[in-house]
Structures are given as structure tokens and as C-alpha cells.
Amino acid sequence: MLEDHLFRPDAVRLLEFLRTHLGGRGTMIQIGGAMEIVYHGRAASTADAGDYLLLLKPDASLQVHAARGIKPLNWQPRIDALDLHLDDGRVALTAERRSPLEIVRATVLEPAFVLALTPRDEGGFVLQGSEAQLRNLLAKRPELIEEGLELLDVELPTGVGGVDLYARDAEGRLVVVELKRGRATHEAVHQLQRYVGRVRDETGGTVRGILAAPEITAPARTRLTELGLEFREVTATPDEAAVDLEQPGLFD
Amino acid sequence: MLEDHLFRPDAVRLLEFLRTHLGGRGTMIQIGGAMEIVYHGRAASTADAGDYLLLLKPDASLQVHAARGIKPLNWQPRIDALDLHLDDGRVALTAERRSPLEIVRATVLEPAFVLALTPRDEGGFVLQGSEAQLRNLLAKRPELIEEGLELLDVELPTGVGGVDLYARDAEGRLVVVELKRGRATHEAVHQLQRYVGRVRDETGGTVRGILAAPEITAPARTRLTELGLEFREVTATPDEAAVDLEQPGLFD
DNA sequence: GTTTCGATATCGGTT
DNA sequence: AACCGATGTCGAAAC
Numbered sequence: 001m002l003e004d005h006l007f008r009p010d011a012v013r014l015l016e017f018l019r020t021h022l023g024g025r026g027t028m029i030q031i032g033g034a035m036e037i038v039y040h041g042r043a044a045s046t047a048d049a050g051d052y053l054l055l056l057k058p059d060a061s062l063q064v065h066a067a068r069g070i071k072p073l074n075w076q077p078r079i080d081a082l083d084l085h086l087d088d089g090r091v092a093l094t095a096e097r098r099s100p101l102e103i104v105r106a107t108v109l110e111p112a113f114v115l116a117l118t119p120r121d122e123g124g125f126v127l128q129g130s131e132a133q134l135r136n137l138l139a140k141r142p143e144l145i146e147e148g149l150e151l152l153d154v155e156l157p158t159g160v161g162g163v164d165l166y167a168r169d170a171e172g173r174l175v176v177v178e179l180k181r182g183r184a185t186h187e188a189v190h191q192l193q194r195y196v197g198r199v200r201d202e203t204g205g206t207v208r209g210i211l212a213a214p215e216i217t218a219p220a221r222t223r224l225t226e227l228g229l230e231f232r233e234v235t236a237t238p239d240e241a242a243v244d245l246e247q248p249g250l251f252d
Numbered sequence: 253m254l255e256d257h258l259f260r261p262d263a264v265r266l267l268e269f270l271r272t273h274l275g276g277r278g279t280m281i282q283i284g285g286a287m288e289i290v291y292h293g294r295a296a297s298t299a300d301a302g303d304y305l306l307l308l309k310p311d312a313s314l315q316v317h318a319a320r321g322i323k324p325l326n327w328q329p330r331i332d333a334l335d336l337h338l339d340d341g342r343v344a345l346t347a348e349r350r351s352p353l354e355i356v357r358a359t360v361l362e363p364a365f366v367l368a369l370t371p372r373d374e375g376g377f378v379l380q381g382s383e384a385q386l387r388n389l390l391a392k393r394p395e396l397i398e399e400g401l402e403l404l405d406v407e408l409p410t411g412v413g414g415v416d417l418y419a420r421d422a423e424g425r426l427v428v429v430e431l432k433r434g435r436a437t438h439e440a441v442h443q444l445q446r447y448v449g450r451v452r453d454e455t456g457g458t459v460r461g462i463l464a465a466p467e468i469t470a471p472a473r474t475r476l477t478e479l480g481l482e483f484r485e486v487t488a489t490p491d492e493a494a495v496d497l498e499q500p501g502l503f504d
Numbered sequence: 505g506t507t508t509c510g511a512t513a514t515c516g517g518t519t
Numbered sequence: 520a521a522c523c524g525a526t527g528t529c530g531a532a533a534c
Contacts, residue, residue, distance in 0.1 A: 001364040026319070028319060032367075045377065046376075048375025048376045065309075067310050070513095071515075074527090077321075077529065112369075113254050120286075121302070127296070128295060130511080157533090157534095161438075162508080180510095217522065217523090218521085218522090294512040295512045322530090323511090329512095437507080
């Protein structure tokens with residue numbers, strides 16, 4: 001994985017190292033040390049001289065990490081052009097992106113190390129517990145929401161967004177179900193309200209709205225009740241979704 | 253910044269390295285090499301053996317990066333407990349978080365390198381062009397939205413969220429302004445609709461609703477018009493916000 | 505390409 | 520601690 005490295009290189013050697021390794025397909029470059037970072041695009045930012053980690057991945061994404069936080073200080077999801085040059089005896093790395101037009105420029109003041117990595121293709125990655133999985137589970141077992149519920153559609157487009165689950169209850173009334181994999185907030189309540197209103201307008205009949213989530217915030221619960229909508233607790237544990245996945249299914 | 257390192261260490265030496273350096277305040281650890289990653293918490297995931305970069309920052313955040321993407325494969329914004337032990341001749345690093353209870357475990361199959369970094373405190377970081385800055389600018393210069401607009405309040409709470417700008421127009425009508433720093437979507441339209449409805453209910457008078465953003469999506473524009481609401485283009489360029497910042501201001 | 509929506513969202517502010 | 524809203528959100532799927 002570690003292809004090459006330099007410790008405390010001078011600017012010329014760093015530049016040479018970068019030019020050598022940046023061409024390689026599948027090569028990942030990491031620079032650690034004192035830098036200044038400038039970003040200009042959808043917004044703009046400047047980071048004064050400080051120690052940062054700059055990571056350039058094989059997919060042409062770039063991120064600059066400081067000592068804190070999951071999120072990088074600056075980043076670029078995809079770089080279209082990369083320029084390297086010496087600027088006043090320092091390596092300046094300018095990453096440009098079109099659409100939107102943005103640049104991130106790192107001026108390397110004092111490089112502590114630079115690594116050239118060639119990670120092998122990553123293995124499989126499986127995530128359990130997404131809202132999509134919960135939706136598939138409930139689509140197959142609508143009785144987990146309410147006994148007698150008959151599924152009509154999944155992800156039904158309404159013009160104001162897609163209805164997660166569209167169904168008919170035991171008494172023949174239409175039911176709109178909005179799902180959340182985590183704690184539902186008042187935003188989810190308003191989302192449900194929009195869907196219910198739209199379906200009412202389109203069908204002219206009685207339409208129930210159910211917010212199905214493992215939890216709901218107190219203010220959201222209040223607002224939900226005011227609007228005549230309902231809440232159903234559905235446990236979205238990864239385990240249950242996994243159990244579901246073990247069975248061959250129609251929607252997986 | 254680079255305090256210590258090992259290349260291709262065996263498990264015992266890696267474990268010793270980690271135990272030595274993890275205690276240090278302000279120390280950042282990076283492990284690169286073949287690993288397996290397991291996550292269990294709000295969701296659950298497994299990553300098969302592959303080459304990853306594991307980054308443990310001084311703020312007790314952890315992230316594992318694969319060869320693609322800005323976002324880590326697995327992460328933990330804050331670790332409450334870290335366990336290191338040898339498992340079948342391999343270093344297993346288990347990071348636990350309470351509230352919510354979650355774990356990320358990395359089993360290091362073949363470490364390529366490990367670094368101990370002590371980044372100096374980062375320098376200043378300034379971001380220009382946030383919605384908050386746009387709001388401050390427009391609060392000081394409401395005429396940029398409409399001539400004759402008189403500001404009444406900023407971030408006025410309404411029970412369904414805060415109104416970005418609350419004002420009165422030249423003809424004495426109340427105006428609710430919803431701001432977006434980027435392209436406004438139908439969510440912004442519905443947000444504005446909620447605010448306008450709430451203010452109408454509370455005041456009983458005529459209330460105008462203005463969505464102020466640099467752009468608006470076509471569907472959002474259609475819905476906005478249907479609802480009798482208005483759009484005003486406001487350029488949220490970092491440059492203009494920066495110009496504003498150069499003047500000492502009330503809201504900065 | 506645009507739009508939409510989920511996310512282990514993260515992050516910061518306020519209550 | 521819960522709640523709320525912005526984010527340079529990112530990223531993927533649907534159209």
C-alpha cells in the first residue's frame with residue numbers, strides 16, 4: 001500500500017515527488033505539514049498557516065483535515081484540474097473544479113511528510129439499517145404498521161415528493177405513510193402533511209397520514225396531533241433489517 | 253508535526269506504538285494498511301478486508317477512509333472509550349461511543365504504516381458566504397431585497413421555526429423573507445409558506461412572502477407562484493459578503 | 505444535466 | 520440533554 005514517501009522534503013523534492021506519483025492511476029497522495037489553504041467557489045475561506053493533512057484520493061477528491069472534526073476544513077468532491085508549481089520557494093497545489101467553478105489552493109509552507117499510497121481495491125461494504133431497507137421490510141409486512149393494511153404503492157410520486165408507502169386500511173381509507181429511520185422532527189410532520197394534502201386533493205376521499213419512525217420529538221408530536229395525523233413506532237434496528245435481508249425478497 | 257512512525261510493523265510493535273502515543277494530548281494517530289471494519293450503532297456495517305486509512309484525531313473523533321469519496325467509510329464524531337488488544341495475532345482497535353451507543357472496530361490485518369502526529373494549533377479559519385452572513389448583510393441593507401423595506405426583526409421565532417427576516421414594505425404590509433445561500437428548492441417554498449401562514453394567523457393582516465436566493469429550481473418557482481409568494485434574486489457571492497465584513501457591523 | 509431525498513449525516517447555536 | 524436549522528453539505532437514484 002505504501003509506495004513511496006519523503007520526510008521533511010524541501011520544496012523541489014516535494015514537487016518532484018508529487019509530479020512523479022500523481023500520474024499513477026489508483027495512487028493516493030497524502031501531505032502532512034504546515035500549510036495555508038484558500039478556497040473560493042460557492043463560498044470562500046482562508047485557513048492561516050497551521051498543520052494540516054491533505055489527502056488526494058484516486059477518484060480525484062481532495063480533502064484537508066485539521067486536528068478537529070469529522071468534516072475536512074476544506075475539500076473538493078471532484079477535481080477537474082490540478083496545478084503544481086513553485087511559488088516563492090514553496091509548493092503551491094491548486095485544485096480546480098468546474099461546475100461549479102471552485103478552487104482549493106494549498107501552499108505548503110513546511111512539509112513534514114508526503115506519502116504515495118496505492119490502496120488495493122476495497123473489499124465489499126454492506127450497510128444495514130437504512131431507510132430504504134426499513135421501507136422494503138414494511139412494504140413486505142405492512143401489518144407491522146397496522147393490522148389490515150394493504151399496500152398500494154412504494155415511493156409514489158405526488159408532485160411534491162414521493163410517498164414512502166401508500167396503502168389502504170381495513171376500512172378502505174387511503175393511508176399515506178412517511179418513514180424516518182431516526183427520530184422524526186417537525187420537518188417530517190410537514191412533509192407528511194404535504195403528501196396527505198396532495199393525495200386528498202387528487203382523490204377527494206378521506207386520507208390518513210401516518211408518521212412511522214422509531215421516535216418522534218415532543219414538538220413534532222404536538223404538531224402531528226394538531227394536524228390530525230398519526231404516529232406509529234417502528235423499530236428500525238439494523239438487526240431486524242438484517243433478518244429481513246436473509247430472506248430472498250421481492251424488493252431487495 | 254511528525255512525532256514518530258513505523259513501517260510495516262508486526263502486531264506487537266504496532267500495539268506498543270499505539271499504547272505509547274495514544275495517551276499524548278494533542279496527538280493524532282494514523283494507521284494505513286489492510287483492515288476489516290465493523291460498525292454497529294444507529295446502523296450497522298461491515299467492510300471486508302481492504303486497504304484503508306484510519307485517522308484518530310486529538311478531539312477523539314475517528315474516521316476510516318477508503319480510496320473514494322470525501323466521506324469516510326466509517327466514522328465516529330466522538331469516542332468515549334478506546335480499547336486496544338491483540339486478537340488472533342492482530343491488533344483490534346475498538347472505539348466506543350455512548351449516547352448513542354455505538355462501536356467501530358478496526359482489525360488491522362496488515363499495517364503498512366502508522367504515524368503519530370502532533371499538529372500545532374491550527375491558525376484562524378474564516379468562511380465567507382454563509383447564509384448567516386447574507387442575513388446580516390440584508391438586515392443592514394433591506395433595500396437590496398426591495399426598496400422601502402423596513403426591517404422589523406431577524407430570526408423571529410414563530411412556533412414553526414424562525415423567520416429569517418421580518419419586515420414591513422413601503423405600503424405597510426408585513427413581509428416574511430426566507431433566505432437561501434444556494435439554489436432554493438421546493439422545501440424552501442414550503443418553509444416560507446408555513447411562516448407566512450403562521451404570521452397571517454397571528455396578525456390577521458396581509459402578509460407577503462419573499463423567497464430570497466441567488467437561484468430557484470423550476471419546480472420550486474412554479475409552486476411559489478401558485479402559492480402567491482414571490483422570488484427575489486439576491487447574489488450571495490463571497491465577495492459581497494466580504495465587502496460587508498470590512499465595515500464594522502452590528503450583527504457580526 | 506437537473507431535481508429530489510436520505511444520511512450512522514455533522515456541526516453549531518439555543519433552550 | 521434535547522431541539523432546530525444550515526451545510527461550500529455529499530452522494531445516489533430517478534427523471
